[in-house]
Amino acid sequence: MLSGRPTILGYSAVAGKREGEGPLGRGFDMIFEDTTLGEKSWEKAESALQREAFTRALNKAGISPSQVNYLFAGDLLNQSIASTFGLREYGVPMLGQFGACSTMAQTLALAAIFVDSGAADICAAITSSHFCSAERQFRFPLEYGGQRPPTSQWTVTGAGAAIVGLGGSGVRVADVTVGYITDFGISDTNNMGAAMAPAAAETLTAFFKDTSSKPDDYDLIITGDLGAIGSDLLRQLMERKGYRLGANYTDCGLIIYDRSKQDVHAGGSGCGCSATVLCSYILGKMEAGELKNVVFVATGALMSPTSSQQGESIPGIAHLCHLVAIE
Amino acid sequence: MLSGRPTILGYSAVAGKREGEGPLGRGFDMIFEDTTLGEKSWEKAESALQREAFTRALNKAGISPSQVNYLFAGDLLNQSIASTFGLREYGVPMLGQFGACSTMAQTLALAAIFVDSGAADICAAITSSHFCSAERQFRFPLEYGGQRPPTSQWTVTGAGAAIVGLGGSGVRVADVTVGYITDFGISDTNNMGAAMAPAAAETLTAFFKDTSSKPDDYDLIITGDLGAIGSDLLRQLMERKGYRLGANYTDCGLIIYDRSKQDVHAGGSGCGCSATVLCSYILGKMEAGELKNVVFVATGALMSPTSSQQGESIPGIAHLCHLVAIE
Numbered sequence: 001m002l003s004g005r006p007t008i009l010g011y012s013a014v015a016g017k018r019e020g021e022g023p024l025g026r027g028f029d030m031i032f033e034d035t036t037l038g039e040k041s042w043e044k045a046e047s048a049l050q051r052e053a054f055t056r057a058l059n060k061a062g063i064s065p066s067q068v069n070y071l072f073a074g075d076l077l078n079q080s081i082a083s084t085f086g087l088r089e090y091g092v093p094m095l096g097q098f099g100a101c102s103t104m105a106q107t108l109a110l111a112a113i114f115v116d117s118g119a120a121d122i123c124a125a126i127t128s129s130h131f132c133s134a135e136r137q138f139r140f141p142l143e144y145g146g147q148r149p150p151t152s153q154w155t156v157t158g159a160g161a162a163i164v165g166l167g168g169s170g171v172r173v174a175d176v177t178v179g180y181i182t183d184f185g186i187s188d189t190n191n192m193g194a195a196m197a198p199a200a201a202e203t204l205t206a207f208f209k210d211t212s213s214k215p216d217d218y219d220l221i222i223t224g225d226l227g228a229i230g231s232d233l234l235r236q237l238m239e240r241k242g243y244r245l246g247a248n249y250t251d252c253g254l255i256i257y258d259r260s261k262q263d264v265h266a267g268g269s270g271c272g273c274s275a276t277v278l279c280s281y282i283l284g285k286m287e288a289g290e291l292k293n294v295v296f297v298a299t300g301a302l303m304s305p306t307s308s309q310q311g312e313s314i315p316g317i318a319h320l321c322h323l324v325a326i327e
Numbered sequence: 328m329l330s331g332r333p334t335i336l337g338y339s340a341v342a343g344k345r346e347g348e349g350p351l352g353r354g355f356d357m358i359f360e361d362t363t364l365g366e367k368s369w370e371k372a373e374s375a376l377q378r379e380a381f382t383r384a385l386n387k388a389g390i391s392p393s394q395v396n397y398l399f400a401g402d403l404l405n406q407s408i409a410s411t412f413g414l415r416e417y418g419v420p421m422l423g424q425f426g427a428c429s430t431m432a433q434t435l436a437l438a439a440i441f442v443d444s445g446a447a448d449i450c451a452a453i454t455s456s457h458f459c460s461a462e463r464q465f466r467f468p469l470e471y472g473g474q475r476p477p478t479s480q481w482t483v484t485g486a487g488a489a490i491v492g493l494g495g496s497g498v499r500v501a502d503v504t505v506g507y508i509t510d511f512g513i514s515d516t517n518n519m520g521a522a523m524a525p526a527a528a529e530t531l532t533a534f535f536k537d538t539s540s541k542p543d544d545y546d547l548i549i550t551g552d553l554g555a556i557g558s559d560l561l562r563q564l565m566e567r568k569g570y571r572l573g574a575n576y577t578d579c580g581l582i583i584y585d586r587s588k589q590d591v592h593a594g595g596s597g598c599g600c601s602a603t604v605l606c607s608y609i610l611g612k613m614e615a616g617e618l619k620n621v622v623f624v625a626t627g628a629l630m631s632p633t634s635s636q637q638g639e640s641i642p643g644i645a646h647l648c649h650l651v652a653i654e
Contacts, residue, residue, distance in 0.1 A: 041637050070505060078405040079631035080425045081639075084508060088629075088642045093505035095433060096629075096644075098407045098423035106422060117444030137633075178397060178420035181411060302415075302423075304406035306464075310368050312408075315415045317423075 002175055006115040007168035007326065009122070010061025013279035014052045015272070016131070016157030022257045027280035028158070029056050035132065035157050043081055046130035049159035049272070050075075050086030053279070054126050057161035065090040068163070069120035072107035074098050075128050075271055077137060082128050092124070100300030101196075101225050102179070103127040104160055104275040105319035108296075111164040112173035112321065121165060128159035129270030138189075138305060151191040153227045153253060153269035160275025162283075168326075171286045175211060175322035179203040181302065183315040189308050193230020193253070193266060196299035199316035200226060201237035203297055207320050208243060215245050219291045222282065224274035224298030224318075225253040227267035252277035252298075274298040286325040294323045329502055333442040334495035334653065336449070337388025340606035341379045342599070343458070343484030349584045354607035355485070356383050362459065362484050370408055373457035376486035376599070377402070377413030380606070381453050384488035392417040395490070396447035399434035401425050402455050402598055404464060409455050419451070427627030428523075428552050429506070430454040431487055431602040432646035435623075438491040439500035439648065448492060455486035456597030465516075465632060478518040480554045480580060480596035487602025489610075495653075498613045502538060502649040506530040508629060510642040516635050520557020520580070520593060523626035526643035527553060528564035530624055534647050535570060542572050546618045549609065551601035551625030551645075552580040554594035579604035579625075601625040613652045621650045 012029045020031030030052060037048040050073065058065065071090070074097035075082035083096060099106035107125030114120040132142055134155040140146040164173065182202050186195040200223050208214060215221055215238075226234055231251040238245050252274045253267035278296055285291040299318040308314070339356045347358030357379060364375040377400065385392060398417070401424035402409035410423060426433035434452030441447040459469060461482040467473040491500065509529050513522040527550050535541060542548055542565075553561055558578040565572050579601045580594035605623055612618040626645040635641070 043633060043637065074423075074425060076406065077631070078633060079403065079427065079629065081629075081631045081634045084629040084642055085634065085639060088508040088510055091507050093507050094644060095437065095505060096401075096425035098401060098425045100406065110422065113441070113446050114444075117441075117446045119440050119444045119446075178422060180418050180420050181415040183415055302406065302408075302411040304404070304408045306370060306405060307408045307412065310370065312412060315411055317421060 002112060002116040002173060005166055006112040006164050007172045008170055008283060009163045009165045009168045010057045011162040011279040011283050012053045012056035012060060013160045013276040014049055014158060015276050019156055019158050019256060019276065022262060024256055024281045027284050042130055042132035043077060046082040046128050046133050047086035050082055050126055050128045053159035053161035054124060057163050061163040063122060063163055065092050068092045068122050068124050070095055070114060070123045072097050072110045072123060073126040074103045076100055077133055099317060099319060100302050101269060101271050102298040102300030102317050102319045103271045104278055105296060105298035105321050108162055108321050109176035109178060109319050112176055115164050115166060123164050124161060126161040127271040127275045129155050129272035131155045131157045134270055148265055149190045150265050151229055153192060153266050154264035155270035156256060156268045156272040156276060158272035158276035160279035162279060171283055171323050171325055173321055174324045177203050177207040177320040179318040181315045181317050183313055185313045187313045191229060192269060192301045193227040194233055195301050195314035196316040197226055197230045197233040197237060199318040200234050200297050200299050203318040203320050204238065205241050215243055218248060218295050219293050221245060221249045221295040223251045225269040226251045226299060227253040229266050286323060292325045296321045296323055329439060329443040329500060332493055333439040333491050334499045335497055335610060336390065336490045336492045336495045337384045338489040338606040338610050339380045339383035339387060340487045340603040341376055341485060342603050346483055346485050346583060346603065349589060351583055351608045354611050369457055369459035370404060373409040373455050373460050374413035377409055377453055377455045380486035380488035381451060384490050388490040390449060390490055392419050395419045395449050395451050397422055397441060397450045399424050399437045399450060400453040401430045403427055404460055426644060426646060427629050428596060428598050429625040429627030429644055429646045430598045431605055432623060432625035432648050435489055435648050436503035436505060436646050439503055442491050442493060450491050451488060453488040454598040454602045456482050456599035458482045458484045461597055475592055476517045477592050478556055480519060480593050481591035482597035483583060483595045483599040483603060485599035485603035487606035489606060498610055498650050498652055500648055501651045504530050504534040504647040506645040508642045508644050510640055512640045514640045518556060519596060519628045520554040521560055522628050522641035523643040524553055524557040524560040524564060526645040527561050527624050527626050530645040530647050532568050542570055545575060545622050546620050548572060548576045548622040550578045552596040553578045553626060554580040554596065556593050613650060619652045623648045623650055
């Protein structure tokens with residue numbers, strides 16, 4: 001539990017063409033019709049997404065890079081190259097993070113803890129994903145045209161960045177809950193939502209217990225990228241723990257695309273999924289007074305193609321940030 | 328600068344056969360003659376190294392896993408699977424870190440900041456590398472027998488873990504300096520030391536300025552894994568900045584192997600290099616009163632095979648922990 005002082009001074013989400021065509025498209029600060037962003041590789045394009053989101057968040061906060069004490073950033077590319085090459089030019093002390101698709105909540109939680117505890121004045125939280133760089137690293141080269149089962153999710157092309165400091169008038173990070181690794185033995189790499197749902201259930205339960213609260217106390221409880229199957233499973237797991245998730249519960253992966261028109265199967269995924277939804281839709285509605293009390297829980301599947309090939313299951317993790325609109 | 332309260336309550340280093348045969352062999356808590364550790368893959372063996380180091384550090388600190396508030400851990404395998412699968416069973420809130428070979432300093436710095444600021448009571452810092460898992464991921468399958476140029480370094484098989492809390496009687500983390508990404512345009516993946524030396528120079532200079540101190544003020548200044556070429560380059564870079572590194576400067580990669588007898592070319596490298604040297608030799612000598620005032624600077628090369636194949640240079644980063652023996 002934090003003192004409640006860290007606030008989000010500025011935030012930005014940038015996204016690709018498909019995300020721009022989805023229901024949240026109008027909320028993004030920039031939509032790149034050309035998802036190469038003019039770069040020579042998908043990996044460099046993903047780096048450019050982080051650079052764009054960070055620069056815009058800084059501008060909105062009225063902060064220069066030299067005022068930022070620490071950057072918390074990460075992504076799902078091998079050795080986090082989207083963050084390294086996206087953020088190398090700013091000269092800001094950098095603490096690289098790895099939390100798979102939970103990275104937006106992990107970086108925001110660390111930024112909030114650093115500011116809350118006085119370890120820093122201003123921190124930034126940044127992450128990204130890109131459909132094309134993720135596909136070829138985790139599944140098949142795009143050219144192969146591999147078939148996707150209905151349980152599979154679609155990696156979001158986009159990045160989100162948030163600047164955290166003291167003062168400010170928008171949204172404060174009231175509490176954070178850092179999750180631990182859970183492993184229910186699921187090994188289907190086309191069903192990540194099911195692998196991550198148990199982690200979300202553990203973290204949400206710990207948060208409700210720590211704060212003596214219940215799901216109905218919040219305007220919105222939103223998970224990162226469980227998608228259709230994972231979010232149904234989360235409802236069941238929470239029911240068993242005595243917590244009923246009502247109509248105030250949804251998942252970033254369910255709302256970023258129009259699943260009836262956009263061919264994304266079980267919904268969105270990737271570090272960029274929860275990052276872009278947080279840094280556009282959620283924080284936007286909170287600033288507009290439409291949402292006041294939000295639980296944001298991003299989930300990560302901690303696997304690699306190598307661990308799956310070696311027969312390992314898919315451990316999950318979930319980190320939570322409790323966000324409150326400043327009256 | 329920290330208040331100086333966080334102390335290292337327990338630490339452990341475990342290593343492979345070659346490291347055990349080196350000059351620091353007697354200081355390791357366990358040497359695995361069979362570097363598979365009885366596991367079915369090199370990746371699983373690396374996970375086992377982390378588990379061994381963490382368990383032994385906990386035992387030496389007299390701490391149970393449930394008393395640890397946060398685990399800071401990471402490694403260089405894709406998607407940090409050594410840490411995920413090595414630490415999944417402890418049920419401790421986990422914040423995955425990515426700093427390439429700077430990970431030991433990064434995780435120790437975060438653990439110290441969390442304890443110092445009151446964000447946590449007890450934290451753990453853990454990292455590892457394994458020669459065989461690193462070779463096949465970054466260079467060639469072992470069976471290929473690729474030739475190594477004289478500038479190349481040898482990835483250490485080993486893991487280090489440190490438990491940080493308040494009280495304790497051994498060594499305190501007095502200051503930390505988090506580095507930023509530096510890029511001098513070096514692109515030779517067989518000369519990582521040269522790519523990382525500029526980052527070490529930036530971080531050391533920032534530390535000396537922040538603390539109004541000079542190299543001679545310390546018993547030992549030790550970098551992570553610059554090796555023979557990188558550490559020579561660091562001396563030159565520091566000289567240009569007005570700081571002369573004397574006989575009190577060395578590098579973990581230079582002392583972990585006997586370069587005259589062990590065929591390791593420019594020295595040791597990998598996250599496990601600085602981790603095993605810190606968690607055996609350095610902390611051991613500090614506890615024994617032989618060293619009192621130590622600057623530990625671990626360096627990381629933030630590249631991936633993909634970024635190098637795409638023509639990118641190798642950005643470096645360096646994080647610093649200033650360690651002081653408790654009188």
